[in-house]
Every structure is written in structure tokens, then in C-alpha cells.
Amino acid sequence: MIAKTPKPPYYAVIFSSVKSENTEGYNDMALKMLKLASEQPGFIGVESAREEVGITVSYWENLEAIKNWKANFEHKEAQKLGRKQWYSCFKTRICKVEHDYGKQN
């Protein structure tokens, strides 16, 4: 559930969103995109939770992998629907993970 990530540096995409009232088709697409993302070159892992705000953090080996995933055809279709229909607001943040620590199984 907590992503297993390599020694830094690696990259994180923090996607924060608040859903609109029109979320028809959202859950199916979210699952599909999660599967598709995990098949992309350079994908490391993902963590996700939603209460009032939804936070999905995906981890990637490098910026090129993130750029390619953003440009993926099916993902672009999902992004369009998200922007127009599913999200009342969202923010995507591209980050370089410089340091990490923790306690993991």
C-alpha cells in the first residue's frame, strides 16, 4: 500500500483533486488508468486515498517517463474528461524526491 521506491533521487507526481457532482464513468476510468500507468516504462509505484480531497501520488524513475505518460493517448482522453467533467478542481505537481526515510514491511 505504501509504494516501494528506490534510493532517491526519483520522481513523484502528486495529483490532488476534488470531484464534481458528475462522476459518471469515473471509477471505471480511474481503475483503467491505474492499470495502464503501472504498465508504462519508468513507473515505480502509486499511493492513493480520497476523503474531501483525493490524493494520488505516482512514482517514476525520471521526468521522461512522466512526460510520456502525460502524452499517452488513452491517458489524454481521461485527462480531458477529468478536466471537463469529473473534477471541480485539481492540481498536478511534478516533484523530484530528494530524500526519504521510514519504517516499512
Place this chain on the structure above:
Amino acid sequence: MIAKTPKPPYYAVIFSSVKSENTEGYNDMALKMLKLASEQPGFIGVESAREEVGITVSYWENLEAIKNWKANFEHKEAQKLGRKQWYSCFKTRICKVEHDYGKQN
């Protein structure tokens, strides 16, 4: 609910955790730490959600602010309890936000 952040670069601390079965005192401490964090120099904002995994992302002006918050006396006490009692596993990731975009109110 989605943090209002300045133009990059700025910093993010992604704190991912899974709770143990012994969460006595956790909620009070979480609220207290949220308030205390928001009073620290260099604090920008925070986003948080929990399902199976809890994700709290706090945003900071620079690494110095993050370092000072980590070393805060009351926060250190909370970290000890978290490590020993409240979390079965956790990971803290210190990130530089290099780029962002979105749709926000």
C-alpha cells in the same frame, strides 16, 4: 482543500502511513500537529486523505523550513509515538516541486 501554492520551485513533504491497531490519542495529536505545522515559518499549506493508506502532503517554502519543523520539540514527541505506536509502516519523502498545473477555484 487543495493547497494554494506559489509558482515553483517550492517543497513538498509526502507522508504516507498505515495505522497500527493501537491508535489511542492519534486523532488529537494529528489535529494538534496540523495546527502547529501551519504556524511554522515557511509553511505554505497541506492536503490530507486516508483510506487504506493515509497521505498527508505539506508544502514548504524551502528545505530549511522542513528541517526546522522536523526538529520541533513537540513534533519530535509526536514522531516518536507515531513510530512506536500509531503506524505499522510509514514513509516520509522530501521533494522539490519543479512544475505544476491545474484548475483551481
